[in-house]
Amino acid sequence: MVKKILVINGVERTLVLEGTETLAEVLRDRLLLTGCKIGCGQGHCGACNVIMDGKVTRSCITRISKVRDYARIETIEGIGTLENLHPLQAAWVAHGCAQCGFCSPGFIMSAKVLLENNPSPTREEVRDWFHKNRNLCRCTGYKPLIDAVMDAAKVLRGEMSKEDLMFKPTDNKILGTTYARPSGIAKVTGNWDFGADEIKKMPEDTLQIALVQAEVSHALIKRIDTSEAENMPGVYKVITYKDVPGKNRITGLITFPTNKGDGWDRPILCDEKVFQYGDAIAMVCADTVAHAKAAAKKVKVNLELLPAYMSAPEAMDPDAIEIHPGTPNVYYETNCIKGEDTAPIMETAPNVVEIDSYCSRQPHLPIEPDVAYAYIDDEGRVTIHSKSIGIHLHHAMICAGIGVEPEKLRLIQLHAGGTFGYKFSPTIEALVGVATLVTGHPVALNFDMYQMITYTGKRSPGFMHIKLAADENGKVLALEGDNLIDHGPYSEFGDLLTMRLSQFVGAGVDIPNIRNRSRTVCTNHAYGAAFRGYGAPQSFMGGDIAMDVMAEKMGIDPFEFRAMNCYKESAESTTPTGCKPDVYCLEDLFNLARPYYHKNKEYAEKLNAEQGENGKYKFGAGVSLGVYGCGLDGVDSSEAWAELNPDHTVTIYDSWEDHGQGADIGTLTHAHETLRQAGFTPEEIKLVMNDTGLTPNSGPAGGSRSNVMTGNAVRVACEMLINAMRKADGTFRTYEEMVEEKLPLKYQGKWVATACTDCDMETAQGNPFSVYMYCINLPIVRVEMATGKVKVVKFTMVSDFGTIINKSVVDGQVLGAIAQGIGLALTEDFEDLKKHTTLQKCGISYPNDVPDDIELIYQENHPRPLGPYGAAGCGEGPLAAPHPAILNAIFQATGARITKIPALPEVVKAALDAL
Structure with a gap:
């Protein structure tokens, strides 16, 4: 000692x-x-x-x-308190830097040292400082953090006050402003507890869990020997599949009847087989983490290795065995069949191009590893706190598996340090649920980053084969596709993801005739989980690059080629699923984007001229169009409640899960925009969120659905309350008057996307989404010709999200998506199980990997008829297609066409050498 x-x-x-x-x-x-x-x-x-x-x-x-x-x-x-923030903390709140908030304390402490030594840094010096000190943020795209440091420096120099930083509402209106999210101050002062923080404060009898995990990708389990582990110090119980009270399966809630599996293919604890690296085989529950981990090493697992199919083509080999016996490895197919047969068109069209593309197994890489804890509450319910972004969804997925009745299971969302979609799937919820049931103790499980990276789901790789036909003037006539989704070993949401290829290949473009086949393949690599963009990055990786190739073939400017072929009301254009889009905004959007595109082209030409013909670098300006729908297909719905309180405040109840995107400010703003007509201020609105024991089923926070679905539900609940409070003379009843008149104080708001339909199982024709978002991506890249290293030096994104609900949130979502899109295009991957095991080796973008020169342009003159206050979502559209734009820019710079990502230097150099 x-x-x-x-x-x-x-x-x-x-x-x-x-x-x-x-x-x-x-x-x-x-x-x-x-x-x-x-x-x-x-x-x-x-x-x-x-x-x-x-x-x-x-x-x-x-x-x-x-x-x-x-x-x-x-x-x-x-360095500051809730009542007296340090200037850096105040600037962090004002600029919306604390999205999930997990990285904020580390950045602020780092910035404090910088400003103490350099009171007047340049933006480049701030970025270099954060880069040198290995400060990572997965949410913000870094630019707001630089803005905050620059403003904090002004405050410290006496050039402005902290109060000058903060937005102050006028006329009691916050919609469309930069009003700070309610959680911001707690996040920047270290008072916002995440899961690992809450575990520190749990009862003394809490058991810590260590997993025994598979170190192979496919094997039969012959024997599990726990005897030595059970006798290790501090061990309370070693749990295997034999101890699981329920079905020991997580149901994938099969979406479409044409799926050839039953959805019960994912074990909680492996019993017969190991299906992927990292699968949980046993749990050691002990008094300390150290004791649990030491005992876990003593569990002996006897395995019989099986062939491991690590990609879709391998699993489709005629000699491949079925990974799940009885279910073929290709277990779902969707076909987009629109218009006339495309074969004759392809034969006679004057212009036909064909490409193969590959969109990689991108890891989510939140800075906070996965974490959960569980206990039996005072009503006898198994209560699980986790990073779930679908608490009611996960309730349905794990209930039978862990062996409890629905009313005896309660899920509560932890403050989540980013998920970017991986928590749309349950990860460790069932594990902690089983552990607390079996032991009768509170239990906790906190992953390290290695487990986070190797165990949790990833973006499902997409193998795309796209063929495009156009007439002599460049009008697109037809599209054909034959595509594969590698969804890993577990089928949950694999069919839904693959359906996205039917919905988004060719989206944004008026294509009258489509024959596009897409199949889901079971493999032994990391299971496929939702990731921001959900099917769109794979779709546009194929579809948009094909557009670029066609424009090049015909000698048409790639921006103008997209503009001339975009959805137009005059042409009565329809989506790939055969319905009209929610609004015809793309003509205006291309007109808005055109001068920015030309400015980028001129800038790239200027940089090339400065380099000379044989310069070290080549620069190019690219373009792509990304589209995304808001919803879970078909008649999606959400529910929220509004309650008038004795202190003349209103409480809003919903299950709009927050993983950094701003569910708190979204709920508050939608509520306030309705309630302000009765004089309520933002401070008079309270939020109760994300607890299946207290809040209604608002649906999961995925598919960019929440701002539309739950936003509408909150609006409806508040409208019902306001209508009840309104008197005949137009004034509003007080709480006391409501009670005196025996009027209800609590109102249930439900909103249903009744205008939508399911997509036809044979043709994928239908109207799956009530609202869409649209983004034109305009990057400039620099290619180092000797090495193939690519850097994005500028990025302009011109977007239409309908009405902006909170500008700081929308800016943050777009900037974060651009950073993740740069990573997707150039560096990020999870393919090599021995190499891709750290944040750095997975290729995450550090501050200097993302440009400071970013322009965000919004078009707001097309409010959505079905969006709350005219709004769409904004989280996923910006990550639908930045990567093909970057690859298209590489082509413009060098003439080398890259169609597989990540475009690592060796990949680009090989393409350059092949010219």
């Missing part, structure tokens, strides 16, 4: 320690200063940054034994 005396936030603390701890562990475990976060645990992400003796210190890799006595340590809790 060692004694350490440390000065923590100005207070001298004497600590007796084992001496092996990290500084982060001491701060979090011993002092409960949980504003210091542990993300990667390897010094790669900066979430753990604190200040020690005036220097930025990555506390997760700093051993306490190396820390001197009387070291002066500052944490986020010590």
